[in-house]
Amino acid sequence: MKNYDIIFFDIDDTLFDFTKSEQEAFSKVFDKYNLLNSLKLYEKSYQEISKVLWRDVESGKVSLVELGPERFRRLFLEHELEIDAVVFNQDYLGFLGEQTHLVQGAEKVIRGLSHKRLAVITNGYTDVQTSRIHHSPLEGTFEHIIISESTGFQKPQTGIFDYAFNKLQITEKANVLIVGDSLTSDIQGGMNYGIDTCWFNSQHKENNTTLTPTYEINKLESLLEIIK
Incomplete structure (x- = not known):
């Protein structure tokens, strides 16, 4: 941990x-x-x-x-x-934008980490992503919702991470973790930026890339065992 x-x-x-x-x-x-x-x-x-x-x-x-x-x-x-x-x-x-279907364990994990600073960093359309979060049980749980359309950058580009770090006024990369399902977007982006990564591999896919995530989990609840 x-x-x-x-x-x-x-x-x-x-x-x-x-x-x-x-x-x-x-x-x-x-x-x-x-x-x-x-x-x-x-x-x-x-x-x-x-x-x-x-x-x-x-x-x-x-x-x-x-x-x-x-x-x-x-x-x-x-x-x-x-x-x-x-x-x-x-x-x-x-x-x-009307769809609010959560992954199993998502609400439990977010509530369980409420003592941490939580933020979203996602590729996609601003209106769609904000609407989905707003109408879901996760409304109000994130410090910032950072969406590629609003920033002008896509994961894995470092620009979206620069934007996020500036928005949250982060100065220390060692204390930051990114969690995502995409090796080429989330994991590649986090590695490019020098922060720890957690690959949420719920489908038990083979990693056929040269990327090595810091952590790999198959159930979202396993994140609670990683984060102290």
Whole structure:
């Protein structure tokens, strides 16, 4: 155990169940456009498209603003659907902002660490992420909610960590831990910045990268055993 004073949490698939949230939002927006009949087909295509685009966002090839409508533009082009991708994306994000499904143990862990300085550092859209937290049991538990769209930087870029450290007026990196599910975003970002990292690997995935997290956990509650 180590005496960390400040813990940064990722949001999607770390504290919030993004898969479930995305599926519900996806279902609602396609229902709005009367396209539920082929939902499974669209979902499969969308996942493949989205995965590529999010990697491009992390590497700086595509901006977050571009990603939103571009994923649906590619989807509609593939399935020959004549729908305005910009408007559709706005509708989708609106439904996504309503989803507050927490990962098992998330509320217990956050309450159990209430004596620490807790903050969020997440890639994503400001309105969506703040809405999800605001309407969840985690509302009011974070000192700051730092979102890539608001900062102009994405994890793993060091700029978003500079922003976070400045916001929280942190001067000592040794007392800071970042917890997240993504090796290429959360863990890479934390390692780049010189802070300890905790990989939340709930799916027991193989680490096929050269990255070595400080800690690896499969259940979120295990974090309480790490933090003194």
